[in-house]
Amino acid sequence: MDAAEQQKAAGNAAYKKRDFETALACYEKAIELNPNNMTFYTNMAAVHFEKKDYKKCVEVCEKAIEIGRENRADFKLIARAFTRIGNAYKKLEDWQNAKVFYEKSMSEHRTPEIKTLLSEVEKQLKEMERKAYIDPVKAEQEKEIGNSFFKKGDYATAMKHYTEAIKRNQDDPKLYSNRAACYTKLAAFDLGLKDCDKCVELDPKFIKGWIRKGKILQGMQQFSKALAAYQKALDIDTSNVEALEGYRTCSVAANSNPEEVRKRAMSDPDVQAILRDPAMRLILEQMQDDPQALQDHLKNPDIAAKIQKLLESGLIAIH
CATH class of the missing domain: 1.25.40.10 (Tetratricopeptide repeat domain)
Structure with missing residues (x-):
């Protein structure tokens, strides 16, 4: 060396x-x-x-x-x-x-x-860019432009402005609600639903988000899920006309065609899992023979949740 x-x-x-x-x-x-x-x-x-x-x-x-x-x-x-x-x-x-x-x-x-x-490092840079881009004043301006295009019926352009507004302020639930309205008009229901979910995640008390979610699910003919969304809206305001009307319409639609109800319910993976469970099948048989047995089973939160799911799906009814 x-x-x-x-x-x-x-x-x-x-x-x-x-x-x-x-x-x-x-x-x-x-x-x-x-x-x-x-x-x-x-x-x-x-x-x-x-x-x-x-x-x-x-x-x-x-x-x-x-x-x-x-x-x-x-x-x-x-x-x-x-x-x-x-x-x-x-x-x-x-x-x-x-x-x-x-x-x-x-x-x-x-x-x-x-x-x-x-x-x-690229992740850090992206996050810095995102933060640097946030500007609630510009977000509000973009929202107003979006609103004017929405009123004219130009939903595609309105959606672009709402998207820009969201980039400028990602924590405003109203922006997601407005964009969800555009997606609904453009029949992009899945994207609208995603925005509604984000909207109510940011503000669970934002009633318009729940109503909009209910309307989208209603448009997708997922009446039991729409009912649940309208119920959330009614929990916030029991006298809200839109929520009441939506709830009534969905209740009628959900129960109007038993075959449709069954078909829709059977395509739900959660319902399939419940019906495959031997213990649940036994409980459902008991309920038919002995209505009093239902009260005992409802004391178990896990079973109660499964029965609630079957009720929502329209597969069973309690009289």
Whole structure:
């Protein structure tokens, strides 16, 4: 082992003991003896990283890359130096520079570890962009533009403005409710339903969200689910005309065609699972023979929930 390598080995030993001043002194001596070996510089940069002197770490890594390029160093060593610069910028929360140097590292030598680091940084940048974009005033402006297009019957354009409003303010339930109305008009019921769910998740007391959800489910002919949505609206306001009307209409529709009720219920995976359960089948038989048995079974919350599901689906009725 030559003198420069001996100094590097001594530096490594000191580094492991976290004796950073000795490690730096050893690496500096190694560089004096052989200024063309980039690993002496990257090791020195590792010390600066541990000392939390991230700017110095970047500076020394850049020198290491320069030396490495001049002396045709292995591309894996160059990649490692770029990664260390990326790590330093990550510690400084300079996500943009971290991304640049992780990408440079990947262009030299692709590894799963660097790909993971790059993904993390890209996630941070995306979140920063999202936060920077939030502007409730502009969200309100976009909503108003959306409303004017909605009134004109141009639902596709209204939807675009509501979407922009949501990007500007993701916590306003009214925006999701408005966009759900557009989706309903455009017959994109699944998307409308998703927006209704988000709307009532943000504000469970937002009655319009529940009514809109009920209307969409009604349009999809999922009357039992629509009933549940209208019921939520009525829990908030027992005298709401729209909710009452929707509830009545769905009650009639849900029970008007027994064959349709059965077919719809049997296509529900939850109903199928309940009816496949031997214990539940036994309970349902008992209920037919002995109505009093129902009261005993309803004391068990699990069984009560299953019976409620069958009632909602219209498969059974309690008289």
